Amino acid sequence: MSKVNAGRHGEPGHPGSPPLRLKTAIHHLFKWFGIVSLLTMFGTLLTAVFVRYVWEMNLNWTSEVPNLLFPWLTMCAIVATAAKNEHIGIEAVVERLPRPLRRVVSLATNLLAAIAFALIAWHGLEVISIAGNQLLPITGIAMSWAYWSVVVGFAGLALVSLLNVLIALDRRVSVDESLATHGEEAL
Template sequence: MSALADNLTRISRWLDTWVERCSVAILSVLVLVVWLGILSRYVLPWNLTFTEELARYLMIWVALLSVSLGICRRQHVGVLLLFNRLPRPLRMTLSLAFDLIAFVFFAVIFYHGLTYVERGFSQSTMIYGMPRGYPYLIIPLASAVACIQLTLSALRDLLHRDTQPASGTA
């Protein structure tokens, strides 16, 4: 069982690393775009209207991608004062129940996100004129990654008998 748990942890961390790299790259571009927008509005004589729309999409992308980072590292929001005082079997049961609820939530978002993307391809963005389906792709993508990380984290918690689930630490 330990080898399986180690493999699950390795897969989860690999996925976490790539999502983190993508998030950092998107955040870096976001900072540059916002600064370019500020410079073009107040300092330079340029009229760059695309920066506002691009910054909005990039902010949404980085925020939604970052959800899986918190799931993988078990750093999502929670009040652990009472949770940590519960007996271990009850903590495990509650942790699995919370993971299942979150999985269902993200699965529903994934399903409806696909519909949203499909409808988005019949609409155009205001400034770029590109189909809105492209920026909307993050909805099913981020929710799928969240479902994968929830599954890997729950299995990892079940197989690692000596660790505490949902402890808020990596």
């Protein structure tokens, strides 16, 4: 796949275009929230081990931190990866299609994905309303904090898919550029 053409400012496939700037912002937001989640879990568990072996005490609440943050870490990683177009895909099949058909496949898959992700996020709200009042036994924190990761994550995936549709609809951007993986250096 070719790199994004750096000479076309304002176009959807250009790093300075609004759709790619928004994808970049989504990538960084979810990446850093995932990093903070991971570091918080690590720091909490490290503290628990230290306290257990140094003062021979047990910090029971530390066992609940991963229950709250691991779903956020997972969803953040999924959205950040999707924003870079580095999710799992079957590129070998798509690359063998004629160029116009590649654009159609990209449009169709991203549109279907946006609809599916939005529906999952919507139904996630139902899960929160049903099971969100469950409390963790030690801290008393509502499990809805963990369930919100599904809603936020799938809403983020729906937005990324819609941005991919906007990029694929722009005829000024080549098919290869619209399907290109945008590594860390491009975002």
